[in-house]
Structures are given as structure tokens and as C-alpha cells.
Amino acid sequence: MTEPRARNFIEEIIEDDIQSGRVKNVITRFPPEPNGYLHIGHAKSVCLNFGTAIKYGGKCNLRYDDTNPVKEDDEYIQSIRRDVEWLGFEPAAVLFASDYFEYMFKCALLLIDKGLAYVCDLSAEQIRQFRGTLKQPGKNSPYRKRSIDENRRLFLEMREGRYADGEKVLRAKIDMASPNLNMRDPVLYRILRATHHRTGDDWLIYPMYDYAHPLEDAYEGISHSICTLEFEDHRPLYDWVIQNCECDPAPRQYEFARLNLTRTIMSKRYLKKLVDEGVVLGWDDPRMPTLSGLRRRGYTPEALRDFCERIGVAKSNSEVDAGLLEHCVREHLGQIAPRRMAVLDPLKVVIENYAGSGETLYSENLPKNEQAGKRTVAFSGEIYIERTDFEEEPPPKFFRLAPGREVRLKDAYIIKCERVIKDKNGNVTQIICSYDPDSKSGSVNAGRKVKGTLHWVDAATAVPCEVRLYDYLLCEGEGDFSDRLNPESLKIISSALIEQAGADTEAGERFQFMRQGYFCTDSDSTKQRPVFNLIVGLKDSYKG
């Protein structure tokens, strides 16, 4: 983890609020709409909201902002909760905006009674026309002058189902000439005959975000409502609702820049498209930037939290280099990942002067942690190495195996390539080596140095694993990826996910390896089927 950093601007606001006495308890909320899976961008918000509450001894709610039944689904509710908890946060309460519908309805009645809201019969198209443009003021709706009694009656009738979808809306009576379009008599309620995933068909009218959100915050006693930059223009309306619905204490909204990652699609809409069109296997496809995808790819919650901490919280639109995310996983995995060896593209090596029938070697299990001890590794006269670790005609700076050259087998012996066996097409099928019995790792004579060290796997005891090759969904260029969604246009960076068929990929051990392999060994494991579900490709710095 990184060193303590300076306070972000939200924390400064909070500390001022606490000092001035405006706020006693810091209460935040993470309010996703359940219309998709959480992605790395949401992780920033989750960490900010939960992290801030924790820092100030407050609490943070997980609140589903489910005010639009046509987009929302139960599947998303489950996945969101799971992802939040996986990230390491425990919501003080798990709540639903839909539980406040009755409360919101009563507030709407209050606004009507105060002459601050009216039922409008204009069509959606007409409302748009009456709204004016960015530079020109809007015009008042002809229904703006309806009496309080009539508005009350009509609104009640809207709820009762007397009108068709879209026939009427409830609007706030603010200012059609406001330079802020959000204040030009915004729609508060619309009629929607859609079955809500929780309230079923109880409601025919649904509140709009701008109206519902402040009330949700107020209802829960949220002290700091933290959202993204695009809502800055909505703040005056947020405050209008809070004030006119007489909410006390009044929550306040603050905005921060959402996360953008280089070469990464972050829009929920397009991620959904990838899933719906079958470009990926699902929301949790390891290629996806969703939390469930990252989880399957082997990212740890710790790494993600560290990442969110490092990127900071500010108001400038920015695009974080994906390399920072990769750095964070590598750093955490470097601490916790058990070391295993695996070979993806095997090339058999026969050690001709190896007389023994096999032996047990010891290998570091975890880096920087001697308590973790050693693990045993089987070794016999036949092993597999990575095909790419041998070059018949080595280029300059190639330190690995080549005819006549010596190389160290990690945790084992130094071997020398004596000759090569090829098939009739000239492809190398086997390498014959000799070994130096005095060079055993850890022995007194092991001090001899050779330039290269290779990972390997004992041929006799190697365990086959299923390997699935995936390509990260990375894009070329920057900006909006909406027009680059077809698979061909996605830039490919290959990586591998090794999974044992049928195994629980989340419970699996993680490991780090340099190149890719089809066989892996874990001879001291009691598990017959080791699972390696993490692949953090170490940067390939082989220059040869």
C-alpha cells in the first residue's frame, strides 16, 4: 500500500463540516442503478464513498437507485452487492430507492400544495420544444397555471391509472428562462406501465432521478452525497428539492471526476452491448473491465483498492494509464502469490547423464516471506521447458538455452545442451542435455553462475491444465469507443487464463508466471488438480 497521501478535496470539505458543526456523523452512500454490472470505474466510487465513511467513523449505505423499472433487473442487484463486498466493504444498510416511493409521493403532494409543482399535458416532443435551447429561454407550459386543487386531483389520478403512459407528467414550477436547463420546469414524475423488479405493478408513476435522488439522500440522513461531474449542473435542482420538500438536515452534493482508463471501454451501455451481442461470454468474462471480470482474471480486492487510492480524487477529467492498474496487481500478487512453475508451450528435455530415478528439490513458496517455507518439486531425467526458451541459432543477448550452452534450471541443476533431435520437417522435438551433479541448488558447489535461468516442469509428474486463451478487450487510440466495438477492431494483447475445468476459479490459488504453459506442477500439493486462475503477465523484457 502507498504511504498516506494528502487529503482529497472531499475530505477537506468533510473536515470543515465537522469542525463547523454542520455535520456530526458522516453518512455516505454508493447508489448504483441496477442496470448492469459494476466495473473498475465504479470501484473508484465505492472506495471513495465507503473509504470516506470509514475514515471519519461514519457509515455508508449501498442503495439501489431503482427508479426506472424498464432498465433494471434482479440479476444486477445480486452482482452489485457481491462485488461491493468482494471489494472489501460492508454496507451499513442495503436499501432500495423503490422503498421510498410512498415518501416521494407525499413530498410531491407537498410541492403541489405549495404551488411548486403542476401536472402538464404537453407531449414529450412539446416539452422539448418549450424548453428552449442552450442560448434561448424556454416558454411556459400552458398548463403551468393550473390550480392547486386541479393539480392535486390530476396527480392522484395519474397514480390511479386514469391516464396513458406519456399523457401527463408532474413538473416542478421553477423558471423556464433559467440559463440552467435543468431548472426549466423539470419533470418530476412520469407515467410508466412497467413491472418494477421489486414493487411489481404497485406503481404506475415513477419519480425522475433529479427529484428522487435528493429525497433518497435526505431519507437516509446522508451528509455528503458524492457523485460524478456531469451532475454539477443538477446541484441547484438537488438543493431546490431539498429545500422545498423541507428536508432537514439537508444533504449536500459534491462531484468528482469519473475514472477513465486508457484503452478501456468503461461505458456501461457498451459493456452491455458486448454482452448482449455475444462478443464476450458474459459480464464476468475475464476480458471485461467489470469487477467480476477482473476477479476472474485474478485481480485482488487489495490491488483494486490500492489503485483507487493512488489515482486520487479530483475534478479534472483525466485518463489514468492502465499501466498503473497493472502495477497495483503485480505489487500485491508479488506479496501473496504462491510460486509455481508452469510451461505453456512444452519442449521436452532429456538429461542423458541423469542416473537417479528422481528426487525432490525445494523451492521458495512465497517471496519475502520465509514463514511460508518451501515446497517440494519433483525432478527426474526428463523435463519440459518453454519452447521459446530454446533457440537453435540464438540471437545476440539471448541468455537461454542453445546448442552447447549452459543454463540453470530454477531450483535445480545447471544443464548443458548437447544435441537436438528433429522431426523430418526439421522441427526441434527434443533436446538432449547433460547436467552438472555438483550444481544442485543450495549445495556448496552451487555457486557457479550461468547467464540464464529457466522455469521447467518434471515430465513424469506434470499435471495437465486447461488453458483458455483470452484477449484483453483493449482498444486502440483514445476517447469514445462506441464505434469500435466489433471484435476485429479491438486491439489484441494476448494473455492467458488457466483454469482447471470445473474448478472454482475464485477459490483457486493464484500464481505469477512469466510465460505461458500447458503443464503445471505442484507436487507437494494435496490437491490433485491445482488451479491457477491468475495471470499477470510480467512484462516481457526479453529483447533477443
Place this chain on the structure above:
RNA sequence: UGGGGUGUAGCCAAGCGGUAAGGCACGGGACUUUGACUCCCGCAUUCGUAGGUUCAAAUCCUGCCACCCCAGCCA
């Protein structure tokens, strides 16, 4: 002069009138049973820009420029 925001290194980001933190990336070196990891060292005479105020400005003032957001009965 619609309104609201933001401009500090290749990418994030501190800085809040006293002389540019930190991280990633990058470059160099040490170490190494993987060339990884680790460890050192280096990396903005300058803060979008032009002026002004001041003993002193990234910080205050004025003008200009660039980029982002807003005209859903989405959130």
C-alpha cells in the same frame, strides 16, 4: 459574454502568498537460481497563456486560449 466545470512532467496528483510532494511510466547503476522482483540514482528554473498587484505569485486580480458537461417523460 447561454450556463456549469477543468487546465501543474508522457499519465495521475499534491500545492491554498515564501521560492514545484508523491506514484506510474521512462533512463542509468547495483543485486539476482529467469533478463522478474528488490535496492539506489536521475527525471518541471517552472505551473494553459498575456498582463497586473507584491519584497516575494502555481497560489491574488484582469483579459485571452483550450478541453469537458447540459436542450431524456435515463441515471
